[in-house]
Every structure is written in C-alpha cells, then in structure tokens.
Amino acid sequence: MLAFAVEATSERARAGRLTTPHGVVDTPAFMPVGTAAAVKAVTRRDLEEAGAQILLANTYHLMLRPGDELVRDLGGLHGFTGWPGPFLTDSGGYQVFSLAKLRHLSDEGVMFQSHLDGSKHVLTPERAMEIQQNLGADVVMAFDECAPHPAPREAVEQAVARTTRWAARSRAAHGREDQWLFGIVQGGVHLDLRERSAREVLALDFPGYAIGGLSVGEPKPDMQVVLAHLDPILPAEKPRYLMGVGTPEDILEAVARGVDMFDCVLPTRNGRNGQLFTSAGRLSIRNARFRDDARPPDPDCACYTCRHHSRAYLRHLHLAGEMSAATLMTIHNLAFYLDTLRRIGQSIRLGRFAQFRTEMLRQLAAPGDEAPGPHTP
Numbered sequence: 001m002l003a004f005a006v007e008a009t010s011e012r013a014r015a016g017r018l019t020t021p022h023g024v025v026d027t028p029a030f031m032p033v034g035t036a037a038a039v040k041a042v043t044r045r046d047l048e049e050a051g052a053q054i055l056l057a058n059t060y061h062l063m064l065r066p067g068d069e070l071v072r073d074l075g076g077l078h079g080f081t082g083w084p085g086p087f088l089t090d091s092g093g094y095q096v097f098s099l100a101k102l103r104h105l106s107d108e109g110v111m112f113q114s115h116l117d118g119s120k121h122v123l124t125p126e127r128a129m130e131i132q133q134n135l136g137a138d139v140v141m142a143f144d145e146c147a148p149h150p151a152p153r154e155a156v157e158q159a160v161a162r163t164t165r166w167a168a169r170s171r172a173a174h175g176r177e178d179q180w181l182f183g184i185v186q187g188g189v190h191l192d193l194r195e196r197s198a199r200e201v202l203a204l205d206f207p208g209y210a211i212g213g214l215s216v217g218e219p220k221p222d223m224q225v226v227l228a229h230l231d232p233i234l235p236a237e238k239p240r241y242l243m244g245v246g247t248p249e250d251i252l253e254a255v256a257r258g259v260d261m262f263d264c265v266l267p268t269r270n271g272r273n274g275q276l277f278t279s280a281g282r283l284s285i286r287n288a289r290f291r292d293d294a295r296p297p298d299p300d301c302a303c304y305t306c307r308h309h310s311r312a313y314l315r316h317l318h319l320a321g322e323m324s325a326a327t328l329m330t331i332h333n334l335a336f337y338l339d340t341l342r343r344i345g346q347s348i349r350l351g352r353f354a355q356f357r358t359e360m361l362r363q364l365a366a367p368g369d370e371a372p373g374p375h376t377p
C-alpha cells in the first residue's frame, strides 16, 4: 500500500505524508544516506533515536558489493540490514557517471568499470529496475543520465532526451506493485530544457517525481530558479524529491519552492570530518577554542550526543582519531537535520513557514565558531 497526501500548505511549501508498506514518512522529509546499506558510523538504534523515518541506499554500490541477488536472498534491504522502515534507492546512474570509469555510453545503457576492482558491468534501464526490485526498496528511481556541470547545452539536451527514453523503458521493466517508481527530471540550469524534461516524464505518469542534476556545482540562485520554474509544472498531488541536496539553507529554499523529499551526505560526511551543524551556525570541532568548552555541541539540541558530551570531549575524540568521534558527531548532525525538517513541517502546518524560514536562515548564518558564550565550568 503506497500513498501520498499533501495535508497542509504555507505559501508554496507543503507538509504531507508518504505511506509505504514499511511505514509512514512525514514530509518534508530528510533521508539519511546509507550508501552501502549502512549510514556510515551509526547503527539502526542511533537512526531510530534521531527520528529517521526513511533511509536511502545506492544501487551502484550495492550491485557491486555485496551484489543485489545476495541482498534479495536475505530478505531485500529490510531483511538484510535490519532497518524496518521505508527505504529509497537511486537508479545507479549518478554514481556511474561520477565514480566509475566509463567505458561506453549509448542509448542502450552504460558500460563501466567498477571503482572497487576494475570489473566490467553494464547498467541499462532494465538492469537498473532488476537490481532495484532485488534490493526491494519502497521507492525506486528510473534510470537517468545526469549531464555534468558545466556542460554544453547540446549535451544537456541529449541527456534530457535519453532520460525520457530511459524513463519509458524503466517504467516498462518495473513490475513490483509494492514499490513506487519515480521519474527523474533533468535539464541542468536551462529552464526550457527542464520544462521539456518535466513534460516528457510527466506524460509517462509516475506516482512521484525526482529532480536530478542540481547541486552539481551550479550557482545556488540557479537551483532556486529551476525549482521555482518546476513547481507549477509538477503535479501538486504527487511527491517531489530533490536528489542530493543539500545544506539546511538549500533545503529551506527548496521547501519554499514545493519540494517534499531530500537526501544528502553532508550531515554524515561532515560529522566524520568534525564539522557540526548547529542552531547557531556551523562549528568545526578542531577549533582550539573548544579545547576546554564544556557546553554540548548545540545547547538547543536534545540528541544523544548533546545530552551526554561536551565540545571539549568531542574535540579530544576527534583529534585522537577515536571511532566514537565520527559516531557521536554523525548522530548530532543527523538529529539536527531531522529536527530541522520536523520543525519546517510544523511551521507549514501552522501556516507560519515564511516566518520560520526567515528566522532559521538568520540563525544558520551566525558564525558558529565565533559565537560568544560563557564557558560553563
């Protein structure tokens, strides 16, 4: 049973509910990235406590290791990982184009060499559907071509045309009724190509739509212009997923333009690198000023890390190379993202999103590292 409903709007922002066979997801939603069927440095228990409702896993990584058939035989992603809630998988396209050594790209599909061991593989729309049906996520993605940025207009145009043809083949090859297959809109920063891509993919009538090819190096205002342009074109009653985005600021701006779902490696990757997102701006735990700082990372956060540990201790763990540093800081960053999305949803339901967005953007702009504040003894 899959369903989506927009339950409240505030200006263009939407709050709703995505129902899947493995549970309900409140939108707008952030999906922690579990690249290799694991969110790096944290456990299922940490994810549940931080309030994650849905995880993302990467088709490209899992087809190479441990292999999609093994995952299928062990109960799909849910059985294999022990995460009982919803999963979303990407199509593998983005990683093939960004990580693998491309051997040959044609209308048929992509021949590439694994970044792990150099082994040769082929990914086509049909194979991407087979893999994602084996992995068994609740929401899966059509196979698409993401043109790099910057790319000549002709290259983006070609990627749009191919993405449409591949979307039709993906749809024809997909047969699992307990999964929703989303179409992907490409088109770079060209508004007419975005519109063409959206109209062509919409004609195939998917239950939801992803917006790909943004946050790949284009200026931030370009992303906002593309999203504002797509907002009235995409059907209001279906979920919209902005792939691979972004910072808390990016997410606020995208919600303001009608986006419902997000994923990004920033909270987890930055957590491992000692970069913390807080309600008073970002802070780098390596900074010497935290050497004897007894405050939690974010005094306004109720996560496990902030309830139990000080900046001074986290800085020590990080500098000492302790594994728990990555775990504790990832827990905080994920909790910060998930809590931010929850608060965005609440503000939409209260009809106060515009005020919330202004206030949150002001707080996020604060220089977290230099924020004045007494060191408690």
Ligand SMILES: [Zn+2]
Binding pocket: 297, 298, 301, 302, 303, 304, 305, 306, 307, 331, 332, 333, 335, 336
């Ligand atoms: Zn925290």
